[in-house]
Amino acid sequence: MAEADLIGVLRAALGPAASALGSRLSLGIGDDAACLEWVGGELVVSVDAQVQGSHFDLRWLSLQDVGYRSLQAAASDLAAMAAEPVAAVAQLTLPRGFTRRRLAALAAGQARASEELGCPVIGGNLSRGGELSVVTTVIGRARRPLRRAGARPGDRLWLFGEVGLARAGLLLLSRGLARGDHAARLAVAAWRCPRAQLEAGLALRGAHAAIDVSDGLAGDAGQLAAQSGVRLVLSRAALQGALPGALTRLAARLGESALDLALTGGEDYALLVAAPPKWRAPGGQEVGRVEAGAGAWLDDGARQRRLSGGFDPFVGARE
């Protein structure tokens, strides 16, 4: 049972009531965010969770980091919609024994991210629970939100932000190899304190489609392909050229392929964008093209192989 199936279940159950909104609901369940027509533009709403044990492990992450990344991860969905953040609310579920001091550390991380993002946390809710979790809802606005559907044959694919480095950071931490050099520090920071690509998102005018790369480039490219009804072809050479130098060095140390880390790593909070051939935006790296067809593919010049999905936390769940 894949996440996409579960989303289908939710869409079937919840869609009919949402249809009451008519054309005011410009985008419902299944994209990076939901969009509502509103006076003066569109209201863009997204929610993201950081759950202890699933999304983070406090051996490798401080509570400040948890707070920081919870807001950045949520804001990343706004970036992918070409939306500007307005404000956020946060649900904090705290286990027994979670002290005032620990809460202050968590909130300090949220505060730092909220200042960097220009996205204040204006309210929320506190609950008790068995495991620590932070659920952040971000509200943004956009003149024309950019969806996952919209990529067209002939478009080029652009990447904003780095992929693979966060996964390398997590592997370094979990294998006790995180000490040391600049490359390792970069990778650990990429995993601990990701940054939503808001600036890049706001510069996407004229692009056709975008997705937030959080579950691995391969899987998210597959999502973009499916929702646009096209075939996405990533160029191996272009992608290799776009990888951060630190990733190449660390991959060797970890005994991993840099390209695999980039394709399947996840937690990058980069943006994958489809745009017409002459489109350009600062900071973007061209990594492929859109064709007629289906699926996400990797082209090594000689042949293309189909990419399988990225991280899906629901695969393997019992039916």
Add this chain to the structure above:
Amino acid sequence: MAEADLIGVLRAALGPAASALGSRLSLGIGDDAACLEWVGGELVVSVDAQVQGSHFDLRWLSLQDVGYRSLQAAASDLAAMAAEPVAAVAQLTLPRGFTRRRLAALAAGQARASEELGCPVIGGNLSRGGELSVVTTVIGRARRPLRRAGARPGDRLWLFGEVGLARAGLLLLSRGLARGDHAARLAVAAWRCPRAQLEAGLALRGAHAAIDVSDGLAGDAGQLAAQSGVRLVLSRAALQGALPGALTRLAARLGESALDLALTGGEDYALLVAAPPKWRAPGGQEVGRVEAGAGAWLDDGARQRRLSGGFDPFVGARE
């Protein structure tokens, strides 16, 4: 360490960034919802969680009920702000082994509530976690949101909706006494399927302050008193008169005081409202008055006793 202390920690950490919104942030951390000035009225945002083990126990609640009450509980905060719901997003954290069929049941409950409330669930997020939780963010709008601060000496107190019955229902279930008569069925339904007082909320024009009664009338009256800087005096006789007949009968069966169930029960999702003397609204029951001073008090005609707080899940947490 009480919840109010924890909210203070959050306000201190997160307030400075929120101040960047200036007067556009008309209401921040600490009320039933946060409010942002928006074109055409105020945007009212609130979040609420239902966490397995803390808020519900699947021995006594179906997954449909969990979905239903998660949206109703969140919408109750909109009711207390005199806001009209626009839409909701839901974060679902699912434990391993949570099947597609169980998800469909949960979503069916959300769908039923969303239709009753006119509040479609337009998006959300799925995560894995150790315990089932539903975190619902509701977005509403209001011309003039009604806050917790604003009650003035001389005001009368009004109650909309029933208090105590939900607690009686939970006690019946947990003591295995839930079979049988109409009163028991009413109480169990009050606990399983609470209804946000949206209609009442939208009729509060002219009132001075309101709070959603979710943690017990005594505690929530104390919140309203503290945030308004006044003394709230509940009349024992008026409150007794306002109690549902079923509650009186069930209290006897449970060996509890009906008044105590009403004051400290929680999960009622009623509204407590302060309004000027001549104010009236359909369905409201007058239960007391506002005086100069501090705290929430119960007046039995001869004397007044100060009410202690209602349910606070954080009292007893280690520092």
